[in-house]
Amino acid sequence: xxxxxxxxxxxxxxxxxxxxxxxxxxxxxxxxxxxxxxxxxxxxxxxxxxxxxxxxxxxxxxxxxxxxxxxxxxxxxxxxxxxxxxxxxxxxxxxxxxxxxxxxxxxxxxxxxxxxxxxxxxxxxxxxxxxxxxxxxxxxxxxxxxxxxxxxxxxxxxxxxxxxxxxxxxxxxxxxxxxxxxxxxxxxxxxxxxxxxxxxxxxxxxxxxxxxxxxxxxxxxxxxxxxxxxxxxxxxxxxxxxxxxxxxxxxxxxxxxxxxxxxxxxxxxxxxxxxxxxxxxxxxxxxxxxxxxxxxxxxxxxxxxxxxxxxxxxxxxxxxxxxxxxxxxxxxxxxxxxxxxxxxxxxxxxxxxxxxxxxxxxxxxxxxxxxxxxxxxxxxxxxxxxxxxxxxxxxxxxxxxxxxxxxxxxxxxxxxxxxxxxxxxxxxxxxxxxxxxxxxxxxxxxxxxxxxxxxxxxxxxxxxxxxxxxxxxxxxxxxxxxxxxxxxxxxxxxxxxxxxxxxxxxxxxxxxxxxxxxxxxxxxxxxxxxxxx
Ligand code: 3UK
Numbered sequence: 001x002x003x004x005x006x007x008x009x010x011x012x013x014x015x016x017x018x019x020x021x022x023x024x025x026x027x028x029x030x031x032x033x034x035x036x037x038x039x040x041x042x043x044x045x046x047x048x049x050x051x052x053x054x055x056x057x058x059x060x061x062x063x064x065x066x067x068x069x070x071x072x073x074x075x076x077x078x079x080x081x082x083x084x085x086x087x088x089x090x091x092x093x094x095x096x097x098x099x100x101x102x103x104x105x106x107x108x109x110x111x112x113x114x115x116x117x118x119x120x121x122x123x124x125x126x127x128x129x130x131x132x133x134x135x136x137x138x139x140x141x142x143x144x145x146x147x148x149x150x151x152x153x154x155x156x157x158x159x160x161x162x163x164x165x166x167x168x169x170x171x172x173x174x175x176x177x178x179x180x181x182x183x184x185x186x187x188x189x190x191x192x193x194x195x196x197x198x199x200x201x202x203x204x205x206x207x208x209x210x211x212x213x214x215x216x217x218x219x220x221x222x223x224x225x226x227x228x229x230x231x232x233x234x235x236x237x238x239x240x241x242x243x244x245x246x247x248x249x250x251x252x253x254x255x256x257x258x259x260x261x262x263x264x265x266x267x268x269x270x271x272x273x274x275x276x277x278x279x280x281x282x283x284x285x286x287x288x289x290x291x292x293x294x295x296x297x298x299x300x301x302x303x304x305x306x307x308x309x310x311x312x313x314x315x316x317x318x319x320x321x322x323x324x325x326x327x328x329x330x331x332x333x334x335x336x337x338x339x340x341x342x343x344x345x346x347x348x349x350x351x352x353x354x355x356x357x358x359x360x361x362x363x364x365x366x367x368x369x370x371x372x373x374x375x376x377x378x379x380x381x382x383x384x385x386x387x388x389x390x391x392x393x394x395x396x397x398x399x400x401x402x403x404x405x406x407x408x409x410x411x412x413x414x415x416x417x418x419x420x421x422x423x424x425x426x427x428x429x430x431x432x433x434x435x436x437x438x439x440x441x442x443x444x445x446x447x448x449x450x451x452x453x454x455x456x457x458x459x460x461x462x463x464x465x466x467x468x469x470x471x472x473x474x475x476x477x478x479x480x481x482x483x484x485x486x487x488x489x490x491x492x493x494x495x496x497x498x499x500x501x502x503x504x505x506x507x508x509x510x511x512x513x514x515x516x517x518x519x520x521x522x523x524x525x526x527x528x529x530x531x532x533x
Contacts, residue, residue, distance in 0.1 A: 035109070065096070091124075095263050097163065105137075109191070120500065128150075209394045218344075236272070245343070281306060290437075312337050345387050369418050450507075460476045
């Protein structure tokens with residue numbers, strides 16, 4: 001092991017709790033020494049002048065990207081004396097600089113912990129504490145919440161800000177005089193390089209650990225067998241790089257094949273369409289609801305450059321698939337992925353697509369349906385989706401490892417059905433996760449916040465069906481005496497949530513109740529609330 005800091009390594013689950021890993025595909029036979037940043041920057045030697053990353057303010061060729069990554073490595077090493085295995089938090093909207101920072105962290109043998117730009121101090125603090133993060137690279141305009149989190153969690157000792165033009169100690173200012181070459185850390189293929197945080201079903205998020213070989217494996221599976229991406233592709237889309245859907249689709253996959261990625265800082269359905277037109281994008285990654293919102297606007301733009309559109313994060317309704325196909329002529333590629341699995345593992349493209357089904361396990365992965373007792377069930381029976389492949393679940397110090405891994409299978413928490421042709425059909429989440437506009441929201445986390453408000457006696461949060469967002473967060477609230485259940489109280493509670501945690505988690509619907517249904521043992525019965533709404 002090249003690691004000097006073995007915090008993450010020593011908090012891997014015991015091997016007996018790991019899922020089974022499959023390496024049947026020859027492409028997945030990686031050498032023992034593997035640094036994924038080196039692999040991904042290999043195109044800098046082959047196509048130095050090719051454009052790698054396009055951002056709103058800067059464009060980097062492969063050679064420029066490689067040089068910038070090396071300069072950042074020098075800054076991290078000389079300024080911070082980081083050693084392999086140290087965790088580095090990344091905080092920023094999608095941009096070429098953010099990609100360069102992630103690659104630099106990997107090149108040094110450190111562990112990247114990307115964070116969602118919308119997170120507030122409270123959520124950042126949980127990450128700092130759980131992953132014991134000592135250093136951060138943060139875009140200047142998102143510094144406030146991180147500095148607040150640092151006050152409470154001084155484990156975070158060092159922060160360098162980027163995109164800070166007036167700051168003489170900004171990342172750019174420090175990097176500019178540094179040499180443009182750097183000898184990468186000789187990491188092993190099974191060393192940890194990435195911690196992906198998921199919002200769990202309880203308030204505490206889970207931290208998934210991924211190896212250098214995992215990063216390569218997702219590049220050598222879905223993009224090769226389903227997406228069939230090529231060097232002349234131009235990738236675009238919306239998922240944040242802190243969401244592994246976005247990290248793969250908008251950074252790793254394009255770099256792996258020497259293609260170009262367009263990284264949008266801000267977007268809405270209209271501006272994404274315009275960006276597709278302006279950049280002649282060929283591959284788009286986003287969530288089903290976003291495609292749905294783009295449909296009525298498509299005819300105003302020339303999007304004929306698109307050849308592949310990928311939908312993931314939540315179930316793709318058949319109506320959205322057909323509306324998109326009518327508007328663009330494109331067959332959507334639906335795919336289910338998970339932070340634990342790093343990326344998509346069931347999908348289909350072209351003639352293999354069956355509308356309404358997610359698809360089949362992609363080459364390299366296997367899937368089946370398990371019943372409550374862990375027995376395999378046959379076609380036509382709804383049960384728990386179970387999957388295995390080259391990637392899989394390893395939580396950092398988390399007892400919930402045993403919930404996700406069952407007899408070597410990764411059990412995603414989704415209710416699925418397999419048909420006799422081996423296609424997998426999504427039914428529902430098996431837990432209480434609310435998925436709204438592609439974001440995972442844990443009901444108990446919102447409840448925890450509401451309960452902090454002086455007016456709230458009791459509350460319960462569920463997801464209710466919503467045409468536009470898939471689901472929305474609904475809170476059932478029992479007020480304390482002396483407080484009035486009216487619209488201004490609803491608004492006060494909504495604002496309170498928005499100010500405390502990421503705003504997208506706030507309850508769009510609130511209903512006041514005199515009491516909440518509970519079992520004899522005092523447990524909340526969320527399913528009763530779902531039935532009575
Ligand atoms: C749900 C889907 C039906 C499903 C993700 C692509 O979503 C990603 O990761 P998360 O950890 O959530 C995982 C859960 O989301 N889901 C995702 N895709 C689909 N349900 N159809 C789909 N196509 O409940 C799953 O268990 O946030 C998606 C790539 C990387 C990812 N991390």
